[in-house]
Amino acid sequence: MNNLSFLSTYDVLRQHGVDRRDFLRFCVTTAAAMGLEASMVPTVVAAMETKPRIPVIWLHGLECTCCSESFIRSSHPIAQDIILNMISLDYDDTLQAAAGFQVEAIRKKLIKDHPGGYLLAVEGNAPTKDGGVYCTVGGDTFLNVLKETAEHAKAIVAWGSCASNGCVQAAHPNPTGAMPVHKLITDKPIINVPGCPPIAEVMTGVLTYILTFDALPELDRIGRPKMFYGQRIHDKCYRRAFFDAGQFVESWDDDGARKGWCLYKMGCRGPTTYNSCSTFKWNNGVSFPIGSGHGCIGCSEAGFWDNGPFYQRLSNVVVPGIDATPNTIGEVLGAAAVIGVGSHLVSTVVRQNARKVHVDDTPPSGDKGE
Amino acid sequence: MAKVIQPFDPKDVVAHPEAYFRRAYVWQVPVRITHWVSALCVTVLFLTGLYIASPILAPSGEPAHHFVMGRIRQIHFAAGIIFVISFLVRIYWFWAGNNYARSGFPFVWRASWWRDLFRQATDYLRLERGHVHLGHNALGGSAYTFFVIFLGWVQIFTGLALYSETNPAGILNKLFGWVIPLLGNSYRTHMIHHLVAWAFPIFALLHIYIVTYDSTQYGNGLITSIISGYKFYRQGDIRNDEWLS
Numbered sequence: 001m002n003n004l005s006f007l008s009t010y011d012v013l014r015q016h017g018v019d020r021r022d023f024l025r026f027c028v029t030t031a032a033a034m035g036l037e038a039s040m041v042p043t044v045v046a047a048m049e050t051k052p053r054i055p056v057i058w059l060h061g062l063e064c065t066c067c068s069e070s071f072i073r074s075s076h077p078i079a080q081d082i083i084l085n086m087i088s089l090d091y092d093d094t095l096q097a098a099a100g101f102q103v104e105a106i107r108k109k110l111i112k113d114h115p116g117g118y119l120l121a122v123e124g125n126a127p128t129k130d131g132g133v134y135c136t137v138g139g140d141t142f143l144n145v146l147k148e149t150a151e152h153a154k155a156i157v158a159w160g161s162c163a164s165n166g167c168v169q170a171a172h173p174n175p176t177g178a179m180p181v182h183k184l185i186t187d188k189p190i191i192n193v194p195g196c197p198p199i200a201e202v203m204t205g206v207l208t209y210i211l212t213f214d215a216l217p218e219l220d221r222i223g224r225p226k227m228f229y230g231q232r233i234h235d236k237c238y239r240r241a242f243f244d245a246g247q248f249v250e251s252w253d254d255d256g257a258r259k260g261w262c263l264y265k266m267g268c269r270g271p272t273t274y275n276s277c278s279t280f281k282w283n284n285g286v287s288f289p290i291g292s293g294h295g296c297i298g299c300s301e302a303g304f305w306d307n308g309p310f311y312q313r314l315s316n317v318v319v320p321g322i323d324a325t326p327n328t329i330g331e332v333l334g335a336a337a338v339i340g341v342g343s344h345l346v347s348t349v350v351r352q353n354a355r356k357v358h359v360d361d362t363p364p365s366g367d368k369g370e
Numbered sequence: 371m372a373k374v375i376q377p378f379d380p381k382d383v384v385a386h387p388e389a390y391f392r393r394a395y396v397w398q399v400p401v402r403i404t405h406w407v408s409a410l411c412v413t414v415l416f417l418t419g420l421y422i423a424s425p426i427l428a429p430s431g432e433p434a435h436h437f438v439m440g441r442i443r444q445i446h447f448a449a450g451i452i453f454v455i456s457f458l459v460r461i462y463w464f465w466a467g468n469n470y471a472r473s474g475f476p477f478v479w480r481a482s483w484w485r486d487l488f489r490q491a492t493d494y495l496r497l498e499r500g501h502v503h504l505g506h507n508a509l510g511g512s513a514y515t516f517f518v519i520f521l522g523w524v525q526i527f528t529g530l531a532l533y534s535e536t537n538p539a540g541i542l543n544k545l546f547g548w549v550i551p552l553l554g555n556s557y558r559t560h561m562i563h564h565l566v567a568w569a570f571p572i573f574a575l576l577h578i579y580i581v582t583y584d585s586t587q588y589g590n591g592l593i594t595s596i597i598s599g600y601k602f603y604r605q606g607d608i609r610n611d612e613w614l615s
Contacts (some may be wrong), residue, residue, distance in 0.1 A: 220538075223550050230538050232556070246427050246438030256428070265425065272556035301555045314423065314560050326561065327424075332570025337572045341579040344494070348583065351497045 006173065009086045009211070010049040023048070031210045033201055033280070034217070035227045037142065047212040048086075054211060055118040057149055058092035061142045062113050062135045062169045062178055063124025065094060066206035067160040070197035071204075073283070086207060087119070093137065104138045106147075119210065120188075122146065123350055124162045125169065129177030142161045146184065153214060154284035155189040156181060161299060164192035164224075168250050171305035172320075182223060191216050192223040194275075201230045223304070233270040233296050236278040239263065258292060267311040269296030275300040391497040391602040392526060396470045396504050397595055405596055411453035412570050418446040419567050445612040450529050459471070461610070473505025474514045483508050494580075502588045510580070515557070517573035521566050528563040540552070 007015075011022055027044045036044070057290050060068075082331040089095070091107045098106065110118060124142075127134035132143030150156060158181040161167035169178040182190050193206055204226055209217045217225040234240065242248070242262035249256040264271070271280070271298055277288040289296055295311070309319030317323055324332070383596035397405075421427075421442050429436040463471050477483040493501045496510070501507070504516065531549035534542035535556060553559045586591040590604040 027610075100550050155500060166395065206445065220558070221548060226538075232535060235536065243435040244440035245433035245436035246429055246440075246442075247426055248425055248428065251426075252389070269557065272560060274556070283376055298557065301557060303554055303558075307555075307557045314557065314564065317561070319561065326565040330468060333568065334572050341575060344583070345579070348497050348587070 004060075005051065008051060009053055012053065029340060030205060033205045033227075034209055039059040042214050044208065051214075051229055053086065053088040054207075055090050055110060055114050056121055057088040057107060057153075058089060058095075058144075059149060060092075060094055060119040060124065060137075061122065061124030061126050061146065061147060061162070062176070063160065063162045066125070066197040067123045067162075067203070068092075068094060070200045071159075074201055086204070086211065091119075101138070107149065116154055119152060119155055119157060119258050120149055121157045122160055122163045123159045125166060125178050126184060127169070127176035127178045128184075129175070143184070146181070150185045153188055154193065156208070157210075158182065158183060158190055158192045158223075159203065160198055161194045161196045163302070164300075165192035165302035167196055168305050171303070185194055189216055190223055191219060191225060194224060194229070194300040194302075196304075199228075199276055199280050199282065200298070202276055228276045229274045229300070231274065231308060233273050233275055233278045233290070237270050237290055238278065239290060260293070263290060263293075263295040265313050266295050267309065267313055269298030269301070269302040269304070269307075269310075270296040272305075272314075273298040273301050283319055371524060380445055388553045391589070391604060393600050393602055395599055396468075396601045398463070398467050398471065398598045399599070400459060400463045400468060401471055402462070402596055403600060405455045407456040408460075409574075412574070414449040415453065416567055416570055418442050418449065419564070422446060423564055425495065447533055450526075450533070454526055454530070457526065458525060470505035471613075473503070474511035476512050476515050477509070482612075487512065494583075497587075501610055502584075502603060503510070503610045504601055504603055504608065505611055509609070513573070514578070517569055519555055521569050524566050525563065528559050528566070532559055532563060 010023060015081040018172060024045065027048060028041055031038075031041045031044045073281075084329045090110050091103065093310060096103065124135075126132060126146050128143060132141035135142040137145050147327045158164045162169065163181045164176075165173075166178055166180045170180065180192075182192065186340055191206065193202060195202070202225075205228060206217065209225070210225075215225060220226050220229060234243070235245075240261060242260070243264055247256060247259075247261040249261045249263050251257070252266070262268070268290065270290060277296070278290065281291065297310045298307065301307070306320065308314070314326075316327075318325055322329060422439070425439055427438050428437055464475070465472075489501050490507040490509040527546060527549050530542055530546040534540060534546050535550075537543065538547070550556050554563060566571050581592050584590060585594075589602065590607070591598075591600065595601040
């Protein structure tokens, strides 16, 4: 157990040569990102200065490590210091120097030393088919490691789409039976931070909130923090004016694409994707997919791999299981209805003409029913 | 030798109307109003919905000078809200109205309902008169229940859930936002909303054909009844509504 666990974030930052001015700047930026008003900044500062850092066990399951990559590239100038020092990252088999049995021993010791006191960060998910053999860590299945570590965790942060909703490895037909964390662990508070990867500022924002208020931020219906996943990319998109005007890019090399028109017809998933990309952007606020002329692929949405080709608008995407677009299905059923009605009409006319010739005399007041 | 006659000679009807038809007040005012409001709304909703899914107009120039997609979405949303209100009024009238206002309900627990369903289906296929109702017949009632009521609810719930996405903190999101995670995500909800929308023009086609067929074949004034409220019947017809009570 290293002694850093008992130092505050501020203490560790000072040890790393970050001055107070930069520290305050970080606190103000993060408070703003969390949607806190200015009067709450001292609370954030106080939390950073006084609270011991949260011990964190960071597990890696079936994943590509893009969440870690995003995390360590947080845009704020001193963020990489802040982030890696804000939490007491006591176990992270990808980043730590130790290896092998030593590492697993650290994890087991942490669970024993801080029961109910550590935060479990999960990157990636666990395959469940065939006893979970498709992902093993240190000789044990990741499924077991996850359950063992989750048992005494204070709360679980599910980083990225893998841990939140399954992502690519859970896409149809999901050969390994990969399941997101919230389907495997049901008795712990879980915060889902989807995205492939999630935005670095969102990740630090979530951790800062937990550190400052010692509670999980307000979550939406599927466990995402509302402050970052409350709105669709579409709602804050700088190309929204083109959408409302009805000006759409029709192909990647047309005049509309050059003028930066809306990418709706090119399959942009902005209207159905909840994330902060159009607000925070990426890489120190440089750009985001739509800003670079490419539609959103909806990477933070559940099942985004199964939602049709990325470059086709929904009305041109085949309905799963039927292999036809909604419009084709409608047109085929409509044609079938027309044929049905038409043949009934023709039979009626034919029958009527036949009746004119052959019907016997019936009394004018006669009711067939009587 | 068999005499060549029309099944219902219009001249005889004019000369002796009482021998042929009596008149009954069937569709009350709210039934007729909600019918036409829904018909208009569904038409507008379908057409604007097609545009929203595949926008084809491309105004040139600065976006500040145009509001094509925005305006069409506004019309879609307004028509949707009017449809919901009309739908709720009609559901209220299911209880408040006369017996005919309830006649479309699928009384699946009554053997007489199933008999009526079977008889009506065979009558339509055999192209014969003999089974005319004042209210809905069981077949027509099931079609209305499935297409208009059931799929109507699907469109209302998915539609209001999608509409609520524009204001995630609003009351509509609290009431209908749960639909989106239930169906998977926003994308799938859009997909289902779009797919189900196609049921309505198909229903309209079948509906308009069958009421025209009924009106011309049975001489019951079905088409005009949704404007005037009155339907015409012959003595034997009234027995066919007995399964309702």
